Amino acid sequence: MSGSEQAPRRLGKRARHEHIVKELMTSATLRVSELAAALDVSTETIRRDLFELGERGLINRTYGGAARPLGTEPTVAERHRMMVPEREAIAKAAALLIRPNDVLVIGGGATTTHVARRIAAVCRDLTVITHAFGVATVLAANPTITVIMAPGRYNGREGNLAGPETNEFLQSYYANWAILGASGITTEGVSEAEPLAASVYKTMLRRATETVIVADHSKFEQQALSLWARWAEIGRLVTDRAPSGPLARALERARVEVTVAVTP
Structure with a gap:
C-alpha cells in the first residue's frame, strides 16, 4: 500500500471505489x-469492487490485484508532493553532472523540476531549453542561467507544452545533456x-549528446502508454x-551507467 493514511473502517461501496482509485494515483x-x-x-x-471498477474502465485488473490504466497518472502538482526526499536526493546527484557553459534540454515532470531547482542553486552559466513552466520558473532564480521556452499546445495537468510546434522548435538546437523523467521504466x-x-x-533525446533519466524506484517495472526510448539510446539513470x-x-x-542517490 502507498504511504498515505489508511482509509476509515467499514466504508460503503462507493467510498471503497473512490479509495481504490485514489490509491492507484499514488501506487501504480x-x-x-x-x-x-x-478497508x-x-x-x-x-474482488467484486475491482471487477466493477474494471468494467467502468477506471482500473486495469491484474492477477491478484489492480493496476493504474496505462494512460493515466497523477497531475504534476500531485506528484510534487510524493517521494520528496527521494527526488531531492536524485536532484542532488544529477546536478553534479553539469558544468559551466553546458546547454541542457529538460523535460517536464516532478522529478525534473526538482533537478532544475537544484541546478539553479549550485550551477552557473548555463543555457536551458525546456517546454515546462515549472522547470523554467525554478531556473529563473539564477540570473546566470538563460532559459529558452519551446512553443506548443499547453497541457494544464502537466504544466508543459507539446505538439508538432514543440518538436520543430527543438530541432533547431543542440545540447550537451537531455535531462528527462519517466512515467514507467521496464526492461x-x-x-x-x-x-x-x-x-x-x-x-x-535526439538533440542531446548525452541523456540522463531521473526517476525514483516507484517507476521500476511500471509500463506507461508510450514507449519513447530504449536503453541503448540512454547513457545514464539517476x-x-x-x-x-x-x-x-x-x-x-x-x-547504462546507474547512479544511486543516497536519501537522507
Missing part, C-alpha cells in the same frame, strides 16, 4: 490482500503516460534505489 499497482486489510473487508468484496526502456509529451522527450532482477540485467546489457 495494488494487491487484493492489501486492499482488504486496509477491513473480505478479499471477495475487494524495454522508458515510457510516458502522455503521448504528446513522449514525442517531445524523444526529440530532446535513481534512489538500485534496480534488481531483469531490469538490472537489461541496464547492464545496454551499458
